[in-house]
Amino acid sequence: MTAVLAAPPEAPKAPEYNLTGIDFRRPMPRPKVRGIVIDFHCHLLGRRHAEAWFGAADHYGIDRFVSMTPLEEVVAIQRDYPGRVQFIAVPRWQDRSDRWVDEWLIRLEAFYNLGSRIVKFHAAPGTMVMRGHRLDSPVYKPLFREAVARKMAIMTHIGDPDLWYAGKYADASKFGTRDEHYQMWESLLTEYSNVPWVGAHLGGNPENLARLQNVLDRFPNLMLDCSATRWMGREISARRDQAREFFIRNQDRILFGSDQVSGDDRGFDFLASRWWVHRKLWETAYIGQTPILDPDLPPDRQPALRGLALPDEVLQKLYCDNAAKFLQGVGVAFDGCG
């Protein structure tokens, strides 16, 4: 008889949202904010994700949400969590038909009737290639016209991480260059200079704070959100002192956002990891390993997290006042604001 040696059991792999073995349920004080904390950029994708979502959010002191939720899920969330979420009008993401603009116009009206006052245009390099149109293409005109006529605000996603321009977008003949994408954005900002506008993910270029300063100085209608956990964690930390100056200087122009995305397989710990990193990054002087795997860098070059320890009055604006003011500008308010 031959003895079969069983392979030794493999050590369980740390999940990519908790490489450092953090107990995300440990009590954590709320952000030092008078009033409520607003996450201005997130994706609560379904009612069925709400228990895990609000459970983690409550633990981390995040009270209200401006979310890109599919239209079909809005009513159930409004019904069961009244007053906690404002919805951003988005298209049906999977729609690849040639009627997508018409379909989006119908959805835009439906979102508006449910209280939405912001429209999101996703114009990252990969998305523009997928749609076959740049954001300044005439194809988008009816949507811009509709948003303006309804006095809605606009949120755009322009650009993507530098690492992606060096990697998957390296073929500039297909994807265009970053400079081309920002010329496009600035021409739209010029055309719609009276429309309240949010540039998602620090205008899509946290690697170049000088560019962002220039755009902010020239377009007073523009706000930036600081969402995207791994991207911000990596690039804000990489230029910590400069970023801190930038946030203090532009403290009236930046909205806190996480870019949290819910999911059927995303429980308390996954969701907690995103808010944990954001809070460390903005509120504390934490220097150390991030619990979240950064897939854009090799395992031996994972970025350290270096917190900005922003002053209390800046956090007050970032977490609450700026969002409340922006929303007020388009005629909506969260209870407990201001």
Ligand SMILES: [Zn+2]
């Ligand atoms: Zn997002």
